[in-house]
Amino acid sequence: MKGIIQTTLIGVLLGACIALPQEVSAYEQPTQYVHTKTENMTVYSAYGAAISATEKNGIYSIKANIVNNRQPLEVVIFKNGQSGVLQQVLKKGVTEPVAYRDEGDRVIATLHNNAELKFVYPEQLYFRDIATSSASSYIQTLAERGIIRGRTPDYFGVHDTLTRAQLSVLLVRAFGFQQVPTKQFTDINEKTSWYGGHVGALHALSIINGKTPTIFDPHGKITRQQAILMLGRTLDAVDFVHEEAPSLPFEDSRSFQGELLRHSQTLYAIGALDETEKLQPNEPITRAQFAKMLAVTLQVAGRL
Numbered sequence: 001m002k003g004i005i006q007t008t009l010i011g012v013l014l015g016a017c018i019a020l021p022q023e024v025s026a027y028e029q030p031t032q033y034v035h036t037k038t039e040n041m042t043v044y045s046a047y048g049a050a051i052s053a054t055e056k057n058g059i060y061s062i063k064a065n066i067v068n069n070r071q072p073l074e075v076v077i078f079k080n081g082q083s084g085v086l087q088q089v090l091k092k093g094v095t096e097p098v099a100y101r102d103e104g105d106r107v108i109a110t111l112h113n114n115a116e117l118k119f120v121y122p123e124q125l126y127f128r129d130i131a132t133s134s135a136s137s138y139i140q141t142l143a144e145r146g147i148i149r150g151r152t153p154d155y156f157g158v159h160d161t162l163t164r165a166q167l168s169v170l171l172v173r174a175f176g177f178q179q180v181p182t183k184q185f186t187d188i189n190e191k192t193s194w195y196g197g198h199v200g201a202l203h204a205l206s207i208i209n210g211k212t213p214t215i216f217d218p219h220g221k222i223t224r225q226q227a228i229l230m231l232g233r234t235l236d237a238v239d240f241v242h243e244e245a246p247s248l249p250f251e252d253s254r255s256f257q258g259e260l261l262r263h264s265q266t267l268y269a270i271g272a273l274d275e276t277e278k279l280q281p282n283e284p285i286t287r288a289q290f291a292k293m294l295a296v297t298l299q300v301a302g303r304l
Contacts, residue, residue, distance in 0.1 A: 030074065044074040058082070059089065060117040067113060069177045069205055069237070075100075075109040077117070084119040085145055088176075095120055097146040099176035099303035110238075110303055113178045122146070127156035134274075135288040138295035141304070147174045148291060161284040165195040165218035167227065168208060170290070171234055172198040174298055180204045185216035193218070207233040225260065225281035227290055231272070231297050232263025240301050244269045250279035272296040 033044040036051045041060050043053045049066035051073070060077055067073050077086070086107050087095035098117060100109035109117065122144040130136045139156055142148040148170060151157040162170075172179065179197025181190055190196045199216060202208040207230055211217045222230075235242075245265045248256065256264055260281075267273050272293045298304035 029076075033074075040078045040080055042076045044076070045071075046074075047071040049073065058118050061115075062111060062117070063114045067111065069112050069180070069201060072176075073111045075111055075117070076106055077109065078106045079119075082119045084121045086117055087120050087146060089116040089118055095146070097173050097176065099174065099298070101299075101302050101304060108302070110176060112176050125150065126154055128154050129158050130156050130288070133158050133288050135292040138292045139288065142174070142291055142295055145304070147294075148287075156287065158286065158288040160287050162222045162227075162287060162290055163218060164208070164216065164220050164222055165193075165199065167222050167230065167290070168198040168202050169195050170294060171207065171230065172201050174294055175234060175238065175301075175303060177201045177205070182216075184214060185210055186214050188216055188218060202230070202234075205233075205237045207237060221284040222290075223282050224279060224285045224289070227285045227293060228263050228267055228273075228281070229260060231293055232259070232266055235263075235266065235297065235301060238301055238303075242266045242269055242300075248279075250276065252278045252281065267293065267297070270296060270300045 029042075030044050030046070033046050034048050034051065035042055035044045036053050037043070038053050038055045041053055041055055043051050043062050043064075045051060045064060045066065047066045049064040049071075052063040054061045060075070062073060062075060064073055086098050086100050086109060088098050089095055098109050098111070098115070100107045125140075125143045127139065127143070127150050130139050133139070135158070139148065143150070151160065171177075178201060180200035180203075182188060182196055182200030182203055183190065185199070188196045188199060195218060199208065199218070203210070211220070245262070246269050248264055248268055253264060264273070264279070273279070295304060
């Protein structure tokens with residue numbers, strides 16, 4: 001019986017492969033996944049989800065009975081002449097970023113919630129203060145996707161620092177996590193804060209903790225060490241594994257141990273940390289520095 005089921009599943013998947021446009025791509029389709037497809041879209045679930053997928057007038061709608069921050073869907077959409085960036089359509093036509101990588105003829109998106117997607121033309125942004133920054137291309141890429149925004153339409157704030165609330169919003173936007181209500185922190189007003197659900201999502205995934213069990217400190221500055229820990233934990237949360245554990249070249253990283261050492265080694269190995277003499281772990285991280293770290297991390301995780 002088991003052999004019959006496996007043979008049938010393989011046959012269905014092969015049939016889906018034949019039905020899809022035969023264009024050159026490095027993408028390898030999942031095999032042992034539940035999936036459904038429309039004319040230009042295939043949705044996969046590794047968790048046995050019941051999936052409903054439709055497309056109409058450039059809108060790709062996906063619903064599943066199992067989808068959350070630990071059990072995402074993978075969505076393959078063939079462009080077939082469409083251009084722009086893929087975004088999620090919210091109420092009243094507002095769009096939000098989607099975690100996806102561009103494979104040329106198609107995009108591969110990772111969804112942590114039911115969604116309506118469409119290709120939109122990105123807002124043209126010209127930050128006058130990024131021209132001389134080594135993170136310029138990373139900032140521009142994240143801005144085009146809608147993941148990061150400037151202080152003003154023409155000023156990014158290259159040397160400005162990040163707060164705990166701001167970093168929480170960036171991570172949730174970048175990886176497409178569902179927002180989760182948080183009630184344990186007395187210094188976050190769920191009704192009025194613009195970051196409460198983002199903090200809740202990361203806290204539920206053990207990516208970020210409060211300063212105490214009841215105090216989050218949303219306006220506290222993020223250090224370079226804290227940014228490393230949170231990016232490393234995010235990679236853990238999306239099941240990214242990097243086998244290499246290189247020696248760190250930074251003079252001030254010799255005392256690193258445990259989780260900090262492991263995540264620092266991973267981020268250094270993937271190129272998210274600059275080649276410098278000192279890491280300066282206790283210094284506040286700047287918006288430009290974190291933009292590079294985030295963009296590189298997204299790329300290796302297959303979400304940019």
